[in-house]
Amino acid sequence: MLSYHGADVNFSLEGKTAIITGGAAGIGNATAQFFAKKGVNLILADLNPETDIIAKKIGPKNIGVVGNITEGAYRKSIIEAGVKAFGKIDILVNSAGIAVLEKAEIISEDFWDRTININLKASFMMAQVFGSYLIEKKLPGSIVSLASQAGVIALDKHVAYCASKGGIISMTQVLALEWGKYDIRVNCVSPTVVLTELGHKAWDGPVGDAFKKEIPAERFAEPDEIAGVIAFLCSNTAAMITGHNLLVDGGYTSK
Secondary structure, three states, X not given: OOOOOOOOOOOOOOOOEEEEEOOOOHHHHHHHHHHHHOOOEEXXXXXXXXXXXXXXXXXXXXXXXXXXXXXXXXXXXXXXXXXXXXXXXXXXXXOOOOOOOEOOOOOOHHHHHHHHHHXXXXXXXXXXXXXXXXXXXXXXXXXXXXXXXXXXXXXXXXXXXXXXXXXXXXXXXXXXXXXXXXXXXXXXXXXXXXOOHHHHHHHOOHHHHHHHOOOOOOOXXXXXXXXXXXXXXXXXXXXXXXXXXXXXXXXXXXX
16 A cells, blocks of 8 residues: 655655666766755666766765666666665666667667667566565565656657657556555656757757747756656655656647
């Protein structure tokens, strides 16, 4: 059963511990920095060999665990490292992902497989190992995965990406259904274009300017706007929210 903790006007996360995959850069890193300001202990999981250094720059107690999120042994090692460092883990943020854009008639099988394996399969398998840990230890917890507006609507040259993010949304709903009885909440967040370093590279210039005209907000999202939504979903203020896909798209999908 999902526990009621009373109205929390501060959206507190003080003393919680969170795993953030893809935590060394982009939305994952923005979420890590936002969480740190809310008093969260951080376990950053990323391919970047400097992940532990990046984690400790955010806060000296934080740890980074370097590896490939598609590998089962690595996923288990993240849990083990987090429990060793902090005693228990409360939150998982699935932020690791890639985007390979190509026309449907020519996208390669390799690009399709890489997108599905990293964006969808690894996110589920990470949720599975974390959920199993919570269930075994009889601990409440929260899982938030990064989906996308591309999981709700069709985008040109995004066939693999759309499929992977649509899968995240469906996965979220099923996990919420199955794990609510264990006091585990499972949600996802679907941003529009986010102005991370990669977002700037892909969307600065005429193509991005044209796309903004299709968004009612007439702009793209900043990374901390997504981080704030993730923090809300992980807080007790959102204790009755599970199985939800929260769109942060400036109204793009309202059309």
